[in-house]
Amino acid sequence: MNTKKINHFFLKILVVLVLMLTSFVVLRHNASWYQDSIGEVTSVKQVSTKTLQDQYGNKVTQHHQKVSVKLLNTQNKGKTVSFINSYDDAKAITQPLNKHDQIFLAKSSKAWGLKNFKRDIFWIPILILVMGLLIISMGKAGSFMVLSLIINVILFIGTIYLNFVTKEANIFWLFILFSIIASMLTLIFVMGIKRRLTWTVLLTVVTSTTAAMLIGLLVFNITNEKGLHFELMSFITQLPQPMFLSMTLVGVLGAVMDEATDMIATLFSLEREHPEIGIKELLITGRHVGQEIFGALSNTLFLIFIAEQIPMAILYLRNGNNWGFTYTMNLSLGMVQTLISAIGIVLTVPAGIFWVWILHKWRQRKMEANI
CATH class of the missing domain: 2.40.50 (OB fold (Dihydrolipoamide Acetyltransferase, E2P))
Structure with missing residues (x-):
């Protein structure tokens, strides 16, 4: 049995390598396309x-x-x-x-x-390798993950195309629609459509993301967007404010979904292992899990942002600009996005606990009604 599993594993690896080699050869000779x-x-x-x-x-x-x-x-x-x-x-x-x-x-x-x-010769074989290893290592779950990724890419391209052909459309509203559909499809493909966990995570993601964006918009309106230099955004060919909000929305969505999935999956696992656990213990556990995730995830977002801005910041500093001007030109908008994402991460904890509590109560009443 073990020998068959090993042979089956190496056969899958061989298929991935053959696909990589085939794609490399085809892309090396596809100039006519x-x-x-x-x-x-x-x-x-x-x-x-x-x-x-x-x-x-x-x-x-x-x-x-x-x-x-x-x-x-x-x-x-x-x-x-x-x-x-x-x-x-x-x-x-x-x-x-x-x-x-x-x-x-x-x-x-x-x-x-x-x-x-012409870089498709290299990145497509590498993409095949990554997806192949993901499917081999995670099985059915990996296949659904790859499928959800492909669907999200198609949705993203479709959203950009829709913004391109409908010149009067506000890209922010298009990305709100994209975020809702992408979140729903991702969670359904990865977790399943009939699981209570899926809908709890989705409700948490929508709640905390919406709240974070509304807080950001409220602060922008109160301060009249003072200190926000949207004109410094590179290669903008339409109104920069909706574009900035769209970028921020996608960033908040990714951070919030990451935290919500980890926290709520932990709570559901605890509830499954200890069916007699009370709502108070679930709430305390959810708060502790959220607190542990919050610090690491916030620092990760900040470091990703800083890593992206290092080259331009060094370029500005080495060309005689002071720290204040360098921050304004390169770091200010990114810091605002990071702060809004951090707000979303913080709000995910109470939002997740709230929806876990609501659905836990609903489950208890349903069980009592059946009795």
């Missing part, structure tokens, strides 16, 4: 290297490459073009090209140039 020009680097020659220094003492080494690229699609398929690729040691915006790299090309009135890297 794209309308944009794609080419493969056939040769790279280092032309020059020089060190630049600005007035703040920052030094950067800049490199120039002469690159030959063979076009793989469009009407220019088979044609070889050359251009100069420039990059620096930081590789933050510009990157070096290597032989056999596949890249998207852009043609100006004068010459060809690098537009972007």
Whole structure:
């Protein structure tokens, strides 16, 4: 029996590896699927290297490459073009090209140039590996988790598309609808549609997320959004306030769902193991579990936010800007999002305890009625 299980396990691993290899080969030769020009680097020659220094003492080494690229699609398929690729040691915006790299090309009135890297060759096989290992290790639950992830991605793309085609729509309301549907489908796929745990978590998530967002909106209205520089949001092509609220809503939703699932699953497990437990003991346990999760989750959110902002903050500081200006330009909006998420995390504890209490009472009355 054990031998069969081991053989079955290795067979699943083999299937995942074969799928990864197949996807790599297909994506390596799928240039015809794209309308944009794609080419493969056939040769790279280092032309020059020089060190630049600005007035703040920052030094950067800049490199120039002469690159030959063979076009793989469009009407220019088979044609070889050359251009100069420039990059620096930081590789933050510009990157070096290597032989056999596949890249998207852009043609100006004068010459060809690098537009972007073709990265699906690598990230799709890695995605197959991650999902495959998830399904193998978690079985049916892993399959439902992957399915819910795919559905959420489709919902997210659909929400963005709907905002794009309905120009008068407020993106914040679209993301409210997205958040409700995504939360419901995620919990149903992961926990099951008929379980009391699923609906308790969903009610907790909706309650605490709504309360956190309403508190944030209330504070914004009282302060007239003083100190919030929405105009500093990058690449915004529509009203920045609804976009900021949408970003905040999704962030709060993720944090709240994480905490609510852990806390309420613990309470339901305790109730299942000790059917005679009273509501008072459940409430005390829920408070302790929520308190333990709150600190770790809040710090995790803060560290994720800080990690995301480190590069730009260092760039601003190294170019002669003080801490106040750097905070305003890079950190202020993110800190507000983190604070609203922290409020949601705090509110999840009483909201979860409230719904556990309500549904516990309802369950007791139903059992008494059946007796």
